Amino acid sequence: MKAKLNLFLSDFLDYIRFLVPFKTALFKIRTVSSIAELSKFIQQQSAFISQATLFGYLKTRIGSRYVSHFNDQQFLTSVNIAKVEIYLASLEDFALYVTSFMSVEKSIYIKGQMERLFQDILNDLDLKLDEGKKRKALDHFIERLNSIDINSYYLHEPFKTSSETLYRFAPIADELKVQDRDIIINSMILKWKNTTDDFKRNSKKFSI
Numbered sequence: 001m002k003a004k005l006n007l008f009l010s011d012f013l014d015y016i017r018f019l020v021p022f023k024t025a026l027f028k029i030r031t032v033s034s035i036a037e038l039s040k041f042i043q044q045q046s047a048f049i050s051q052a053t054l055f056g057y058l059k060t061r062i063g064s065r066y067v068s069h070f071n072d073q074q075f076l077t078s079v080n081i082a083k084v085e086i087y088l089a090s091l092e093d094f095a096l097y098v099t100s101f102m103s104v105e106k107s108i109y110i111k112g113q114m115e116r117l118f119q120d121i122l123n124d125l126d127l128k129l130d131e132g133k134k135r136k137a138l139d140h141f142i143e144r145l146n147s148i149d150i151n152s153y154y155l156h157e158p159f160k161t162s163s164e165t166l167y168r169f170a171p172i173a174d175e176l177k178v179q180d181r182d183i184i185i186n187s188m189i190l191k192w193k194n195t196t197d198d199f200k201r202n203s204k205k206f207s208i
Helices: 002-017 035-065 073-105 111-123 131-147 160-169 174-202
Strands: none
Touching (some): 035 073, 035 111, 035 174, 073 131, 073 160
């Protein structure tokens, strides 16, 4: 029994050690009624989804050898790269979804505030991104924000980028990932569906 408990604790600690970032998933925002709460909700949900999909996929694919792989420095480096890229893509997708949804469904126009909101989230990350990486992430978001059709974005594959980023960066052999492509992408899209449903329920009193 003690050996099983130690194995469980080891597994759990290895799991949370690499979350993106872990603290954002601990205190879930229940009401989204202001820009400040919206910022926290986007950050928390993007962190949760990127965590759940990446580490869930790794554990499913690797199986009983999951924990031991975190002692492999090359694998660990790949995980660290993946978690950052997937999280940033998730932040982008969700921020754009929210901007589009609020504009069309609620006639609340927040596009002008999204650059600052996204920048504040980047500055609050636990990932210790260097300034060059932050600037590149912000520039990419601004480019997408200014190029999408705000009136339709939320209706047409709004989470395609984050789903494909998960598929691209997950540190699993390419020949195995090819077999899993639809499963990987659909699992993330399903999680986003749950998150957007939460957002719709929780943002009924939103105002700026």
